[in-house]
Amino acid sequence: MTIAMPQPDQGVLAARDGFLGELAAIVPPDNLVTDEAGLKTYECDGLSAYRELPLAVALPETTAEVARILDLCRRHRVKVVPRGSGTGLSGGALPLRDGLLLGLGKFNRILDIDYANRCVTVQPGVTNLAISQAVDHRGFYYAPDPSSQLACSIGGNVAENSGGVHCLKYGVTTNNLLGLEIVLMSGDIVRIGGKHMDSDGYDLLGIVTGSEGLLGVITEVTVRILPKPASVSTLLIGFDGLVPAGECVAGIIASGIIPAGLEMMDRAAVHATEEFCQAGYPLDVEALLICELDGPSPEVGELADRVEKIAGDLGARVIRRAASDEERERFWLGRKSAFPAVGRMSPDYYCIDGTIPRGRLAEVLTRMEDLSTRHGLGVVNVFHAGDGNLHPLIMYDIDKPGDLERAEALARDILTLCVEVGGVLSGEHGIGVEKRDLMGTMFSDADLKQQQRVKCAFDPDGLLNPGKVFPVLHRCAELGHMHVHRGQVPFPDLPRF
Amino acid sequence: MTGKTFRPADETELAGLVAWAASDGVPLEIIGSGSKRGLGHAIAADHVVDMSERAGIVDYEPAELVLTAEAGTTLSTIETHLGEANQQMAFDPPDYGPLLGHAAATATIGGTMAGNLSGPRRVSAGAARDHALGLEAVTGRGEVIRAGGRVMKNVTGYDVTRLLCGSWGTLAVITRLSIKVLPAPEKTRTLLVTGLTPSAGCRVMDEVLASPHCVSAAAWLPADMASKSDVGYVSSPGAAVTAVRIEGPPASVLARHDSLRSMLATHGPVEELHGHNSGVFWKEVRDVAAFVEPEAAVMRLSVPPASGAVACDRVTAAGGQAFLDWGGGLVWCAFKPSPGTATAVRDIATGLDGHATLIRADGELKAAVPVFHPQPAERRDLTRRIREGFDPCGILNPGRMGMVN
Numbered sequence: 001m002t003i004a005m006p007q008p009d010q011g012v013l014a015a016r017d018g019f020l021g022e023l024a025a026i027v028p029p030d031n032l033v034t035d036e037a038g039l040k041t042y043e044c045d046g047l048s049a050y051r052e053l054p055l056a057v058a059l060p061e062t063t064a065e066v067a068r069i070l071d072l073c074r075r076h077r078v079k080v081v082p083r084g085s086g087t088g089l090s091g092g093a094l095p096l097r098d099g100l101l102l103g104l105g106k107f108n109r110i111l112d113i114d115y116a117n118r119c120v121t122v123q124p125g126v127t128n129l130a131i132s133q134a135v136d137h138r139g140f141y142y143a144p145d146p147s148s149q150l151a152c153s154i155g156g157n158v159a160e161n162s163g164g165v166h167c168l169k170y171g172v173t174t175n176n177l178l179g180l181e182i183v184l185m186s187g188d189i190v191r192i193g194g195k196h197m198d199s200d201g202y203d204l205l206g207i208v209t210g211s212e213g214l215l216g217v218i219t220e221v222t223v224r225i226l227p228k229p230a231s232v233s234t235l236l237i238g239f240d241g242l243v244p245a246g247e248c249v250a251g252i253i254a255s256g257i258i259p260a261g262l263e264m265m266d267r268a269a270v271h272a273t274e275e276f277c278q279a280g281y282p283l284d285v286e287a288l289l290i291c292e293l294d295g296p297s298p299e300v301g302e303l304a305d306r307v308e309k310i311a312g313d314l315g316a317r318v319i320r321r322a323a324s325d326e327e328r329e330r331f332w333l334g335r336k337s338a339f340p341a342v343g344r345m346s347p348d349y350y351c352i353d354g355t356i357p358r359g360r361l362a363e364v365l366t367r368m369e370d371l372s373t374r375h376g377l378g379v380v381n382v383f384h385a386g387d388g389n390l391h392p393l394i395m396y397d398i399d400k401p402g403d404l405e406r407a408e409a410l411a412r413d414i415l416t417l418c419v420e421v422g423g424v425l426s427g428e429h430g431i432g433v434e435k436r437d438l439m440g441t442m443f444s445d446a447d448l449k450q451q452q453r454v455k456c457a458f459d460p461d462g463l464l465n466p467g468k469v470f471p472v473l474h475r476c477a478e479l480g481h482m483h484v485h486r487g488q489v490p491f492p493d494l495p496r497f
Numbered sequence: 498m499t500g501k502t503f504r505p506a507d508e509t510e511l512a513g514l515v516a517w518a519a520s521d522g523v524p525l526e527i528i529g530s531g532s533k534r535g536l537g538h539a540i541a542a543d544h545v546v547d548m549s550e551r552a553g554i555v556d557y558e559p560a561e562l563v564l565t566a567e568a569g570t571t572l573s574t575i576e577t578h579l580g581e582a583n584q585q586m587a588f589d590p591p592d593y594g595p596l597l598g599h600a601a602a603t604a605t606i607g608g609t610m611a612g613n614l615s616g617p618r619r620v621s622a623g624a625a626r627d628h629a630l631g632l633e634a635v636t637g638r639g640e641v642i643r644a645g646g647r648v649m650k651n652v653t654g655y656d657v658t659r660l661l662c663g664s665w666g667t668l669a670v671i672t673r674l675s676i677k678v679l680p681a682p683e684k685t686r687t688l689l690v691t692g693l694t695p696s697a698g699c700r701v702m703d704e705v706l707a708s709p710h711c712v713s714a715a716a717w718l719p720a721d722m723a724s725k726s727d728v729g730y731v732s733s734p735g736a737a738v739t740a741v742r743i744e745g746p747p748a749s750v751l752a753r754h755d756s757l758r759s760m761l762a763t764h765g766p767v768e769e770l771h772g773h774n775s776g777v778f779w780k781e782v783r784d785v786a787a788f789v790e791p792e793a794a795v796m797r798l799s800v801p802p803a804s805g806a807v808a809c810d811r812v813t814a815a816g817g818q819a820f821l822d823w824g825g826g827l828v829w830c831a832f833k834p835s836p837g838t839a840t841a842v843r844d845i846a847t848g849l850d851g852h853a854t855l856i857r858a859d860g861e862l863k864a865a866v867p868v869f870h871p872q873p874a875e876r877r878d879l880t881r882r883i884r885e886g887f888d889p890c891g892i893l894n895p896g897r898m899g900m901v902n
Contacts, residue, residue, distance in 0.1 A: 116703055116803035139709070161652045172650060174659065175627045188875045195801035197826045198613065198624055199663060200852035200870040201898070202880050206626060206659025210652045230709040250560040256583055256680035295711055299749030355648040357561050387649035427650035435653075442653055446640045451655045453886030457879060469654065482519065482638055482889050 002408060003050065003433050005467045008098035012055070012078055019076050020056055023100075026068045031106065033057035042101050045086040045093040046148075047434055049350070049404060054081065054095035059103045063181065063189060063219040066102070070217065071187030073100055079463050080185070082213040084125060084156030087148040089351055090432030092160065092212045092468055102217060104155050110134050111220070117195045119178055121222040124155025128162075131223065140225040143170035146428065147336065155218045161210030163428035165261040165335075168386035169294075172428065174209040176224055182208060182216030185459045195222060207454060212430050213465040215458040229260070229294035233304040234328040237311045238285030238318035242266070245287035246361040249385045251310045252291065253358070257303050261292040262386030263335050266365065269342075269380045269393075270334070276341030279334030282318045289385065290331055338382045339393070346378070346395030350407045354418035355427035358388045364421060368392060368414055375410040377403070389427035390418065416441050431469045439471050448472070453479050502545045508633065508641050508672050514546065515670065516639025519890045527666040527894055529569050529605035532594040533612060536856060537665055537897035538868050548607060551672060554578055556647075563630060563647050565675040568607025575606060585681040588625045589616025589714075591783045597857060598791060601784075607671045613663035616783035617714035617742070620706065620802075620823045626662035628677045634661060634669035637888020647675045660883070666894040668887035682713075682744030686754050687770040687778060690761045691736040693717070695806035695821065698739040701764050702824040703803065705741050708760070710753045714742040714779060717805075717821040722787040728774045734766075742779060782822055785829055785856075793818075793831035794858045796842050800851030802826035811845045834858060836865035843870065867899045 012019070020034055033039055034056045043051040055078065060066045073080050079099030086093055095101045107123035110130070114120070115138060120131055128149040131142040145164035146152055152162070158180065163172040170176070179193035192204045199205055208215050239245040245264060252259065265273070265288045274281045281288060289311075293303045304321060311319050322328035334341075342349045356364050365381060372379040378395040392414055396407040415425050419441045426435060439448060448470060455462070456476035466473060505511035518525050526542035528534055530549050552569040559582035566575060572590050579585055590609045594601045610632075615624040622628075631645025644657035661668055690701060698717035705712045716739070723731050723738040731738055741761070743753045754769070761767045770778055781787070788795050800808050805825025812819040817832035828846075832838045839855060839862060846853035852870035855863065872880065884891070 114801075114803075115707065117801045118707065140707075161656070163650050167650060171623060171627060174656065175623050184875075184879075190875050190879060191873075192876070194850050196799040196851045197619060197802075197823055198615070198799050200799070200854070201663075201872055201876070202668075202883060203613065203626055203659045203663045204876070204879065206656050206662070207883075209659075210656050215655075227707055227709045253562060253680075254560040254582075256683070258680065296709065296745070296749045296753050298752040299746050302746050302748055355646070355650050357558075357563075357648060359558065359561060384650070389650045422646075423648055424646040424651045424653045426653045427648070428652060430652050431654065439654065442646075443643065447642045447644070448654075450636060450640065450642050450887070451657060454655050454657070454660070454883060457882035457886050460882075480886070480889065 002405065003437065005096065006473065008096070009077065012076065012098040015076065016055060019078060022072055023056065023058060023069065026065055026072065027058050027060055031059040031061065042083065042095060042103070045083070045088045045091060047089055047091040047094070047432065050091050050094050050433055052095045052097055054101035055098055057101045057103055059106050061106045063183060066183045066217055066219055067187045067189055069102065070183055070185050074185050074187070074461060074463060077461070077463065079466055081465050082217045084153030084159070085127065085151050087152040088156060088160060088432065089353065089429040090426065090434040092430050092432040094433050096467065104153065107155070107219065114195065119195050119222055119224050121179070121220065122154055124218045124221055125153050128152050128154055128157055135225050139228050141228050142223055142225055143176055144173050154221050154223065158209050158218055158221055159211065159213045160428070160430040163389065165263060165384060168262060169258050169260045170226070174206060177205060177209060177221070178224055179222035180205060180208060180218060181220035182218050184216050185461065185464050190216065193222065210430070212432060212469050214455055214469060215464065231297040231300045232292060232294045232328065233300045234322040234331050235291045235304060235307055236318065236320040236331050237289040237291060237316050238282045239287045240315070240317055241286050242365050243362045244314045245289060248289060248311050248314050248316070249358055249361070251314065252307055255306060255310060257306060259291050259386055260294040261290065263290040264288070264383040264385035265335065265338065266381040268378070269338055269382050272341040272345050272380055273334035273337050276344055277333050277337045279330050281334050285317055290335055335382065342380050342393045342395065347397040347399065350394040350396065350411060352390070352392045352394065352411050352414055353426050353429035354415050354423055355387070355389045356418050356421050356423035358385065360421040361385065364390070364417060367417055371410060371413045375406050377406055377410055388423065412438060433468055436469060437471045449474065449479055456480065500542070500544045502547050504547050504550050508635065511546070511670060511672065512635045512639050512641050515635050515637065518892045519637060519639055522890055522892065524892045524895045527670050529608040530571065530603040532599040532604045533597060533608055535597045536593070536612070538863055538899045539860060540894050540897050542895065546670065548670065549605065555673065559584055562649070562678050563675055564678050565647065565673065566606055567673055568671045569605050571602065572604050572606060572609060573602045579678055583681050584678045586628060586676065587618055587622035587679040588628050589618040589783055590614060590625060591616045593784065595789050596785045596795065606674055606676070610662050610674055611664065611666050611671060617716060617779050617822050620715060620826065621711070621713045626659050629658050629662050629674060630677055631675040632658050632661060632671050633673040634671045636669040637890060637893045642669065645675070649677060665897050667884060667898055668893065670893065684747045684750040685742065685744045685772055685775045686750050687740055687742045687775040688754065688757055688761055689730065689768040689770065690739045690765045691734045691768065692765045693737055693739050695809040697764065698737065698821065699803065699806040699825045701739050701761065702741070704760065705757060706824045710743060710757055711745065712741055713744045715824040716740050716782050718787070719818065719820060722818070722820050725787055726778060726781055728770065728778045730768050730770055730774060731778055740778065742775065787820060788829065788831045794834040794839060794862055795856045796830045796839065796853050797856050798828035798830060798842070798846040798851055798853045800826060800828060800846060800849045804849040804851065808845055808849055812842055815841045815845070817842060834862045836862060839866040846870070869898050
């Protein structure tokens with residue numbers, strides 16, 4: 001582990017027994033984990049290269065319990081790390097040795113399905129997929145579909161502003177959210193939004209979404225649901241080079257088509273997945289696109305024809321349209337198996353997440369190849385091409401001395417490249433601890449301090465998930481101070497008061 | 498003392514101005530074109546910062562679906578550029594100029610985002626804030642900040658872009674914005690059902706919005722408002738109108754038109770609007786044309802869509818007039834200005850788990866009734882602390898949102 005976390009508070013560690021005693025008065029013994037074997041279950045999230053044992057784990061079942069726990073922690077100056085299903089890929093739920101891990105897994109009830117208002121209210125531990133399943137029989141679904149949707153919790157989706165393969169057309173979590181209940185470190189319960197469509201006052205829903213568990217603990221979520229599209233058409237398009245594939249993506253969008261999903265895989269990813277699951281992908285292509293169109297039936301057919309024409313004009317080597325649901329699922333099988341397929345090729349892999357302007361795709365992939373050679377580690381590329389979200393998978397072997405460090409260095413170079421071409425450090429996995437120390441490549445000191453002032457408004461003592469997102473921790477008192485340069489008047493003709 | 502109007506030449510000059518104002522505690526009113534200046538409480542400011550000259554398209558790449566513009570760029574300038582590439586701002590930015598007693602077509606992108614204002618397509622394409630990708634701004638500390646980016650998918654740091662949308666210039670002066678743009682539909686059709694009560698209209702809107710026909714907008718107008726429309730098909734029946742819009746490739750629109758037409762025919766007489774008329778009608782809905790006459794006070798209620806009809810009936814019972822947009826989720830109300838009625842209308846929103854904003858009112862009414870919906874204590878405190886982080890001296894549009902400072 002090569003990332004520095006805040007120094008544990010020795011006072012908190014020394015007073016652990018007393019704190020646990022008070023905690024036991026709030027949550028029943030079955031919902032409290034304090035033994036080392038039990039704590040080990042929670043030592044990491046989906047970013048398993050970083051591990052730490054928490055002070056203890058509490059698994060509350062009600063908002064009132066959460067409020068009492070946070071109040072207790074604040075009084076004892078115990079840090080709190082919230083956790084949903086622990087599928088996050090940036091270490092947002094990495095425990096702190098002097099911090100309580102707050103597991104929201106027992107918040108697993110669907111509270112209200114409201115078809116008249118086309119929304120569903122759930123507790124944060126409900127999985128993403130469970131929401132769609134609950135409304136499926138009435139022809140509805142919840143649009144954001146991260147690839148971990150079977151396991152990931154909706155609370156975690158809100159914390160990370162999760163996306164998925166369908167977000168170009170349907171948006172990410174923040175665009176599909178109507179209401180939240182959060183608990184602040186003060187123990188205050190704040191309800192934001194509801195079933196109506198716009199916020200009154202500041203957009204607290206917007207600022208809390210994607211705040212990675214640093215502002216409040218989410219205890220209830222209301223999302224909008226959509227009627228399922230009448231029809232779906234999926235195309236598999238192979239190209240001899242990355243450049244025409246990138247041009248095809250741009251051409252589809254410039255022609256006025258917004259596909260429901262538009263994915264790209266490079267040659268290495270095509271070969272890896274084909275070997276793994278025999279999806280029937282062509283092996284003689286440099287880039288493979290999966291283009292999925294959904295909507296009213298006549299529209300989908302017409303747009304699929306147009307996409308085929310665009311691809312054909314760009315010299316696509318392969319154009320296949322799924323003739324059945326089975327074939328459609330096979331097209332997706334390879335893409336969805338990309339991670340395990342790479343997992344079989346390499347002892348370990350590291351999934352990177354950055355976003356670039358679509359137009360820079362070919363350039364970025366070419367430069368990434370150079371970086372991969374320079375660092376001596378292979379990279380397999382899967383890519384949400386429609387919205388410019390890259391997922392390079394770096395292959396390494398944790399048992400080989402120096403390999404993890406080289407993987408981290410390559411990841412840093414790739415993400416810095418994303419920022420350099422006008423992109424961002426994270427499209428959907430969040431910053432967490434993983435990309436924390438790269439924030440300075442994208443934001444100025446003033447930007448980062450202003451973001452931390454937002455945190456100060458929610459959590460003035462900095463007890464909620466510290467050490468994540470921000471490379472440098474400032475005390476709120478210091479951030480609040482304003483440097484006043486009296487006498488430096490940019491408009492000398494102004495009247496002075 | 499006479500106030501001055503500052504037109505900062507660039508971000509640095511603006512930052513210097515705001516830093517000076519902060520250091521001397523001089524409140525500033527921030528305006529774009531000023532078309533929405535009357536929206537919000539009176540601002541106790543010494544000087545005006547006019548951003549309307551900070552205008553121009555900085556960058557526009559149609560294939561990236563991203564446009565970057567200076568905050569003072571008018572929506573109409575942006576629309577002209579987008580039109581050349583057959584694209585649009587899908588959130589349907591409204592023009593409240595005439596509603597608020599100003600000229601039409603002067604609203605800026607900065608003002609639109611600062612108010613998070615969205616038109617009828619809100620119900621299908623999302624709000625203004627959903628189309629804001631990133632921005633540059635000068636905080637009340639006189640510091641230049643950047644937030645978000647120029648890409649569709651971004652979870653790098655807090656979403657300060659969205660926080661500034663809807664903050665009405667009380668946190669920072671937005672100087673530049675990157676927005677998501679989308680292809681303009683090739684064809685548009687609107688279906689009208691006449692003679693429905695609010696509750697029947699809401700049931701129809703719910704039915705079509707829950708269907709897979711990709712309805713992009715749904716509104717209900719009472720007979721007296723429908724009769725004021727410039728579109729003959731809307732005004733001539735002399736009856737309430739429920740309108741449903743579909744957009745997309747021609748074959749798709751025609752197929753959905755047929756399906757919807759038979760669905761709607763079970764509820765009442767059906768008429769249809771083609772491209773031009775449809776455009777005129779939805780612009781009337783978007784810009785609240787029915788309430789342009791300046792005598793009445795205007796309030797905007799945001800409620801759960803299924804409660805739209807109840808809200809409408811209650812507003813009527815309280816002596817107001819109302820029409821519905823966003824499939825029932827947006828209730829526009831006009832009433833004879835009086836604190837009692839304004840409070841009664843607001844209470845209707847509260848009672849339905851929604852909120853109300855007093856969009857147009859004279860100074861007297863605004864002195865008696867908060868423009869923005871009063872918030873519970875814990876949310877109000879949070880709001881105040883957020884504002885203090887951005888604008889510790891309280892110099893940006895002080896008082897405009899009322900409860901903030």
